[in-house]
Amino acid sequence: MADSDNLTLNFGPQHPAAHGVLRLIMEMDGEVVHRIDPHVGLLHRGTEKLAETKPYNHSIGYMDRLDYISMMCCEHAYVLAIEKLLDVQPPIRAQYIRVMFDEITRILNHLLWLGCHGLDIGAMALFLYCFREREDLMDCYEAVSGSRMHATYYRPGGVYRDLPEEMPKYKANRFISKSKVKKLNYNREGTLLDFIADFTERFPSKVDEYEALLTDNRIWKQRTVNIGVVEPERAIELGFTGPMLRGSGVEWDLRRKEPYEVYDLLDFKIPIGLNGDCYDRYLVRVEEMRQSNLIIQQCVAWLNKNPGPVIIEDNKLTPPKRALMKHDMESLIYHFKLFSEGYSVPEGEIYCPVESPKGEFGVYIVSDGANKPYRLKVRAPSFAHLAAINEMVKGHMLADVVSVLGTLDLVFGELDR
Amino acid sequence: MVNKKYEQLNDLIDQYLNSFEIVKTNDGTSITLELKKDDLIEICSLLKNTEALNFSMLIDVCGIDYLHYGVGDWETTKATASGYSRAVQQNTIIPDPDEKYQEKRFAVIYHLLSIDKNWRIRLKTFTGSENPPIVQSVTGIWNSADWFEREAFDLFGIYFDGHPDLRRILTDYGFIGHPFRKDFPLAGNLEVFHDDLEQKVKYRPVSITTRPTVPKVIRKKKNS
Numbered sequence: 001m002a003d004s005d006n007l008t009l010n011f012g013p014q015h016p017a018a019h020g021v022l023r024l025i026m027e028m029d030g031e032v033v034h035r036i037d038p039h040v041g042l043l044h045r046g047t048e049k050l051a052e053t054k055p056y057n058h059s060i061g062y063m064d065r066l067d068y069i070s071m072m073c074c075e076h077a078y079v080l081a082i083e084k085l086l087d088v089q090p091p092i093r094a095q096y097i098r099v100m101f102d103e104i105t106r107i108l109n110h111l112l113w114l115g116c117h118g119l120d121i122g123a124m125a126l127f128l129y130c131f132r133e134r135e136d137l138m139d140c141y142e143a144v145s146g147s148r149m150h151a152t153y154y155r156p157g158g159v160y161r162d163l164p165e166e167m168p169k170y171k172a173n174r175f176i177s178k179s180k181v182k183k184l185n186y187n188r189e190g191t192l193l194d195f196i197a198d199f200t201e202r203f204p205s206k207v208d209e210y211e212a213l214l215t216d217n218r219i220w221k222q223r224t225v226n227i228g229v230v231e232p233e234r235a236i237e238l239g240f241t242g243p244m245l246r247g248s249g250v251e252w253d254l255r256r257k258e259p260y261e262v263y264d265l266l267d268f269k270i271p272i273g274l275n276g277d278c279y280d281r282y283l284v285r286v287e288e289m290r291q292s293n294l295i296i297q298q299c300v301a302w303l304n305k306n307p308g309p310v311i312i313e314d315n316k317l318t319p320p321k322r323a324l325m326k327h328d329m330e331s332l333i334y335h336f337k338l339f340s341e342g343y344s345v346p347e348g349e350i351y352c353p354v355e356s357p358k359g360e361f362g363v364y365i366v367s368d369g370a371n372k373p374y375r376l377k378v379r380a381p382s383f384a385h386l387a388a389i390n391e392m393v394k395g396h397m398l399a400d401v402v403s404v405l406g407t408l409d410l411v412f413g414e415l416d417r
Numbered sequence: 418m419v420n421k422k423y424e425q426l427n428d429l430i431d432q433y434l435n436s437f438e439i440v441k442t443n444d445g446t447s448i449t450l451e452l453k454k455d456d457l458i459e460i461c462s463l464l465k466n467t468e469a470l471n472f473s474m475l476i477d478v479c480g481i482d483y484l485h486y487g488v489g490d491w492e493t494t495k496a497t498a499s500g501y502s503r504a505v506q507q508n509t510i511i512p513d514p515d516e517k518y519q520e521k522r523f524a525v526i527y528h529l530l531s532i533d534k535n536w537r538i539r540l541k542t543f544t545g546s547e548n549p550p551i552v553q554s555v556t557g558i559w560n561s562a563d564w565f566e567r568e569a570f571d572l573f574g575i576y577f578d579g580h581p582d583l584r585r586i587l588t589d590y591g592f593i594g595h596p597f598r599k600d601f602p603l604a605g606n607l608e609v610f611h612d613d614l615e616q617k618v619k620y621r622p623v624s625i626t627t628r629p630t631v632p633k634v635i636r637k638k639k640n641s
Contacts, residue, residue: 041587049597055631236473236532239561250532257535344636351447351477351528351539362477364528368487370635379477379528387564416587 006034009398013042017120017402020412022386024401031397036390043416051376055342056082056156059376064150066378067414070109071141072101073356074414075154077363080260081352082156085345085367088317093308094158095261100196100299101144101153102354103292107203108137109357109409110289114210117282117406121223126213133206136199143167143192157318158311163303167195193300200297207289214282224278228392228404231276238391239384242359243288244408247273247281254355268295278407285409288357317343342371351379358382358409380414423448426536429469434460449539457542458553464529464538465558472529472538475559478566480573481524484599490632516548523550523575544575554580572597603627 011024018024021042027035047066051059063078064071076098083090090098115130138148143164145151153160167188172181187198214220230240235248245252253270255263271287273280311318315334324331347369353362359381366375385408393404427443430450437460440451452460464472520543527540544550554577556562566577567586574595577583585592594601604627607620 041585041589044587046596049603053603053627053629058631237560239474239476239559241476252532341631341634344634348444349449349539351537353476360476362528364477364479364526366481368635369637370489370633371631372633374486375479375481377477377479377481377526383564383568384561387561 011401013039017405019116019405019410022405022410022412024389026398026401028398033393033396033398033401036393036401038386038389040386040412041416043412045417047417048376048378052373055371056345056373057342059373060154061150061152064152065413066380066417067356067358067361067382067411068149069112069411070105070357071149071151072098072105072153073109073354074361075152076102077352077354077356077361079154079156080354081350081363081365082345084350084352085348085365086156086317086343087346088157088312088314090158090312091309092262093162093303093306094310096299096302096306097159097163097310098154099261099263099266100296100303101140103295103299104137104140104196106292106357107289107296108134110285110292111137113285113357113406113409114282117409118214118220120402120406122219123213123217126210129206129209129213133203136195139168140192140196140199143195155311155318157314158309160311162310163192165191167192193304196296197300200293200300203293204290207286207293211286215286221279223399223403224282224407226275227278227396227400228407229275229277230388230392234391235276238388240359240388241381241384242355242357243281243284244359244381244385246271247284248276249273254353254360258353260354266295266298268292278403281407344369344371345373353379356381358411358414359385361414378414378417380417382408382410382412382415386410386415422534422536426470426534426538430538433463433467433470447537447539449541451541451543454542454544454552457540458555458558460540461527461555461558471531471533473532474530475527475555475561475565476530476537477526477528478555478562478569479526480569480575480597481526482573482597482599483519483522483524487635488633489635490629514548517546518544518548518550520546522546523573525552525569525575527555549574549576551576551578553578556580571595574598 007028009026009028011026012018013021013023023039023042025037025039026033047062051062060075060078063074066074111130111134115127118126141151142148145153145160167190169188170176170181170184172178187195230248232248232250235245235250240248241252249272251270251272254260256270268291271284271291273284315331315338319338320331320334325335345367347367349364349366351362351364353360360379361381362379364377364379365373368374389404389408393401396404423443423445426448430441430448437456438453442449464470523544524541525544529538529540542552544552552575554562554566556566557579563582564586566580567584569575570577570583571585571587572595588596594606596605604623604625606623608623609618609620612619
């Protein structure tokens with residue numbers, strides 16, 4: 001037989017399985033991948049440079065737009081870093097709210113990941129089920145911040161406002177009858193916490209449904225078992241964090257190892273995989289959803305019992321009450337200074353990581369004592385994960401590239417920044 | 418709990434790295450080592466391979482440009498006649514290839530993590546006055562450094578000697594300049610547009626000026 005050269009194949013940048021804008025240059029020998037060279041940066045917006053030209057609080061919204069699947073976790077890292085530089089501690093209720101929304105975010109992220117990963121591999125129905133549950137969680141985001149995705153809810157010193165007393169309800173119109181609306185609103189009669197509590201009761205059975213579709217599914221296993229295996233030593237060497245590292249059997253979770261906020265008061269387990277293949281990472285993420293559900297339940301129980309302030313009352317850092325501003329000169333001055341100049345952060349540098357659903361999301365801030373960060377660096381977990389794709393797919397078939405891309409859980413907002 | 422851990426690490430650093438010229442800052446919850454760039458590789462492999470320290474993971478590498486460090490935007494000693502236009506930045510800067518940098522302009526920062534010991538450390542090394550700025554690559558020690566170093570090269574123009582594949586990573590194909598340097602304008606130098614006559618995408622100098630809406634102000638805490 002005549003020797004044939006390797007075929008160079010271009011994948012993306014616009015491709016549904018690329019999960020955004022990713023371009024892969026693949027060197028193929030028939031169906032087998034020899035080398036992959038990912039071209040990233042197509043979504044590079046210079047977030048870090050933009051943040052360096054704005055007061056601290058203006059950039060909280062940018063953090064949502066980094067990992068736009070796990071919005072509040074990104075905010076969390078940024079806000080925590082500023083708090084540590086300022087040496088302030090948010091009220092305990094704010095900490096519980098943040099943890100609750102971090103876990104809601106984790107479920108949001110894993111649901112989207114599961115749906116899209118399934119869709120890539122060919123499980124269409126799952127995608128629709130996952131988005132059904134996501135809808136409820138998006139409503140929680142909306143109820144608390146007014147926005148379904150880019151919440152900008154966390155602030156240095158706490159959260160923007162307390163949890164709302166009532167959930168927004170569906171209203172009847174000429175397409176939806178009154179009786180239908182009543183059915184839709186059955187769990188929206190109480191507070192937001194009641195709504196979340198109702199969700200956490202329903203959710204485990206929904207996870208069972210997903211698992212019934214996938215866990216023992218022959219096609220699912222053929223597509224994921226022994227695909228993209230990473231040994232634990234290699235996972236550490238390659239800078240893997242989060243489910244990618246735990247899937248390889250390394251028990252490492254910042255919520256447990258370097259507890260921030262109130263994670264050390266909560267009870268949860270850390271699932272790990274055994275073989276480090278795509279299937280194990282799937283199992284890890286599914287179990288994480290169940291654990292997150294438990295954490296949310298604990299937070300809801302605590303928050304129901306303990307009212308209190310949700311943001312510190314230091315007017316150099318947080319805005320004064322609106323009513324106070326109308327007759328108190330000091331408050332008016334603080335308000336003006338805060339919204340025109342912002343607050344100055346003491347000189348120093350800090351690296352603050354949180355366990356985002358994708359792995360270790362860290363924010364490194366260098367401050368020179370100004371009202372803007374001198375240097376902001378975002379450590380995105382996906383960045384290290386995608387860098388390893390060449391090693392993970394070498395020798396696999398072309399179709400497995402899609403499995404591996406799915407298992408990496410990439411979001412280009414944070415990868416390209 | 419946390420403090421105790423870092424006290425122990427502090428002692429270990431003193432014990433293992435006493436032969437190097439390093440500046441150590443320890444604020445109780447994190448340790449920063451500022452080291453000379455010639456010692457970088459030796460110190461890194463020591464940190465990774467010493468059983469007692471065991472920094473098995475490189476979390477992050479990033480560049481930093483100290484050009485405007487500690488300089489406020491609107492610092493004036495007397496009243497000026499020009500008002501808001503003081504804030505407008507419009508000059509395009511074309512880097513001078515023969516320019517010599519200040520000794521402490523560019524730095525590379527490494528964040529290390531030990532999974533077994535559960536502690537972190539930050540290394541910082543200045544690149545000196547060389548143009549282009551250059552440091553040794555640590556890809557041979559931690560494989561995860563590969564893309565992080567490419568990023569620092571792309572955004573700051575810092576070269577990493579010994580890196581296997583030092584290409585741009587985040588910016589456009591054919592991009593000129595290093596956008597995260599402090600003398601690179603925020604709005605960039607070139608903008609893309611579609612030329613209707615020639616029916617193709619072309620570049621031209623940017624047509625917008627950057628107007629910072631909030632000036633950078635440095636406020637020192639009063640000694641009380």
